Structures are given as structure tokens and as C-alpha cells.
Amino acid sequence: MNIEPIVGRYVSVDVQGQTYRVYFEEAGEGQPVLCFHTAGADSRQWRHLMNDAQVTANHRLIAVDMPWHGKSLPPEGWETQEYLLTTEFYIEVVQALCAALNLSQPIFAGCSMGGRIALQLALHHAASFKGFIAIEASDFQPAWYDIDWFHRPDAHGGEMGAALVSANIAPQGPAVERWNTQWMFMQSGPGVFRGDLSFYTQDDSLVGRLGEIDTAQTPVHIMVGEYDMTCTPDDARRTAEAIDGATLAIMPGIGHFPMSENPAAFRPFFLEALDKMA
Incomplete structure (x- = not known):
């Protein structure tokens, strides 16, 4: 019998006048590390790192399903709402989770x-x-696709999402994990991927504001896969160069979903990133 060390729990948080039952998984001890998934996916993207004894020996990894994602339900009355993720809501969710879990100075x-x-x-x-x-991160990424394709009556949104992300997965990764990565998008709730992409491609831009980030106070490490066509290495490099003191790692043979699509190749880069936070 091989029982994994990952433990899943739920916590209720109040954000913008509504209560959300949020699912999270954790593994390890020591410095807390809050781990957040990509658009349209969930905390399963982090499972390989959470099962890695070297990673969890000194770090308590906490992987969260954002509201509307994975095992986190949407709020009461969701059937009358349009889900569009915003920067303000996202930040308030993170803050509420830090308070509810009593996290002090997490990574x-x-x-x-x-x-x-x-x-x-x-x-x-x-x-x-x-x-x-900040993995596969940049100041702003305009859409090279029509986000409304991911929530239409004549198309399966999950399969459309998987088709989109398949173009951002590097071919060098193991086939089983490339397909597992796409499976998460196929399971996404109706309109959720579209609502996430609204945040990613239309909400608050950081263009012209990155110079205000103070890495002397808190370090920032940016990572990008060389096969990422959504946030390209040039996008990540541009972003890192605009933040005084930020560091950058370009990962060969990896696409937009490194911890999920090719965990073995991503592992040394993540360990290096944790060292930079020390």
C-alpha cells in the first residue's frame, strides 16, 4: 500500500460579501509555501512537488483550489452569476486564506x-x-484567441480549453503527464476557463508599474518554459528586467504548465527558486 503524504481539507472564507468553501491540500513541514494553479485547472497541478520528500522536508506546501475550481464550489447563487475573475477578488481570496490558515510570511x-x-x-x-x-508570469498578456470560445452552447468548453493548452505543452514531457494536464482542463466547470482568461488577458495590467516592486524587501523570482507560446521567454525576460533585483530562470524543454506537464524537469528549477527565497 502506497498512501501519499498529501492531506486535503476545507476552509470557509468570506470574500466580497459571499462565503466560499475552499479546498486545499498540504504536505510537509516548515516554511509555508502557498501554491496557486493556472487558469482553468486546480491544485492537482502541484501533486508531484507535494509528494517530493526533498521539497517538503523544510517546506509546508499548501496547494489551493480557487473558488469555482476543482473541489472548491462556486458561491451560493452561482447559477445566476457570470464568473469573471478580477485582480481585486483574487487578492482578497489569498489574504482571506492566509488569515484563516494563520500563515505568517508564506512564500x-x-x-x-x-x-x-x-x-x-x-x-x-x-x-x-x-x-x-512567479511562474509563466509577465506584466500583461493580450489574448491571441477569442475567450468566448470556451463557453458556448455549440462547443464543449473543457475540450476547447484542452485543445488550447495542448499548444502550450512542450513535446519533451512524458506523455502521461501531458495528457493528465489536459484532463484537468476537460473537467473545468462551465465558463470557468473563460472567466479566468478574462482576468489574465483583460484585467489590471502591470505595464509601467513593475519598477515599483521592491525586491530588497521581498525577493521575486520569475520562471518560464522555453516552449511557452502564451507567456514567452521574451515576455518573462521583459518583465524581470523591469523589476530591479528580480531573478529569472528560462527552463528548457518545458511549456506553460511546468509542475504538471514535466515535473522531473521542473523539480531542480523549483528547488532553486525556494533557495532564492531564503
Whole structure:
């Protein structure tokens, strides 16, 4: 019998006048690391790192399903709402979780939309965190696709989402994990991927504001896969160069979902990132 060390729990948080039952998984002890998934996915993207004894020996990894994602239900009355994620809501969810879990100076690690919010937190709430690991993150990414394709009556949104993300997964990764990564998007709730992409491609831009981030107070490390066509290495490099003191890692043979699509190749880069937060 091989029982994994990951433990899942629920916590209720109040955000913008509504109560959300949020699911999170954790593994390890020591420095807390809040781990946030990409658009349209959930905390399963982090499972390989959470099962890695070297990673969890000195770090308590906490992987969260954002509201509307994975095992976190949407709020009461969701059937009458249009889900459109905003920067303000996202930040308030993170703050509410930190308070509910009594986290002091966690490291924040996020990928894609989680990487974008890492930069927003570094700009507006750096004092509450020990450091930021912004994966596949840039100041702003305009859509090269029509986000409305992911919530239409004549198309399966989950399968459309998987088709989109398949173009951002590097071919070098193991086939089983490439397909597992796409499976998460196929399971996404109706309109959720579209609502996340609204945040990622239309909400608050950081263009012209990255110079306000103070890495002397809180370190910022940006990571990008060389096969990422959504947040390209050039996008990540441009972003890192605009933040005085930020560091950058370009990961060969990896796409937009590194911790999920090719965990073995991503592992040394993540360990290096944790070291930079020390």
C-alpha cells in the first residue's frame, strides 16, 4: 500500500460579501509555501512537488483550489452569476486564506494566472510574504484567441480549453503527464476557463508599474518554459528586467504548465527558486 503524504481539507472564507468553501491540500513541514494553479485547472497541478520528500522536508506546501475550481464550489447563487475573475477578488481570496490558515510570511508560488497575481501581490502587499515565485508570469498578456470560445452552447468548453493548452505543452514531457494536464482542463466547470482568461488577458495590467516592486524587501523570482507560446521567454525576460533585483530562470524543454506537464524537469528549477527565497 502506497498512501501519499498529501492531506486535503476545507476552509470557509468570506470574500466580497459571499462565503466560499475552499479546498486545499498540504504536505510537509516548515516554511509555508502557498501554491496557486493556472487558469482553468486546480491544485492537482502541484501533486508531484507535494509528494517530493526533498521539497517538503523544510517546506509546508499548501496547494489551493480557487473558488469555482476543482473541489472548491462556486458561491451560493452561482447559477445566476457570470464568473469573471478580477485582480481585486483574487487578492482578497489569498489574504482571506492566509488569515484563516494563520500563515505568517508564506512564500507565494503561482503559475500563469497564479504568476500574474504573484506580481500583483509583490506590488501591493509584499510585506505579508517572504517571497514570490512567479511562474509563466509577465506584466500583461493580450489574448491571441477569442475567450468566448470556451463557453458556448455549440462547443464543449473543457475540450476547447484542452485543445488550447495542448499548444502550450512542450513535446519533451512524458506523455502521461501531458495528457493528465489536459484532463484537468476537460473537467473545468462551465465558463470557468473563460472567466479566468478574462482576468489574465483583460484585467489590471502591470505595464509601467513593475519598477515599483521592491525586491530588497521581498525577493521575486520569475520562471518560464522555453516552449511557452502564451507567456514567452521574451515576455518573462521583459518583465524581470523591469523589476530591479528580480531573478529569472528560462527552463528548457518545458511549456506553460511546468509542475504538471514535466515535473522531473521542473523539480531542480523549483528547488532553486525556494533557495532564492531564503
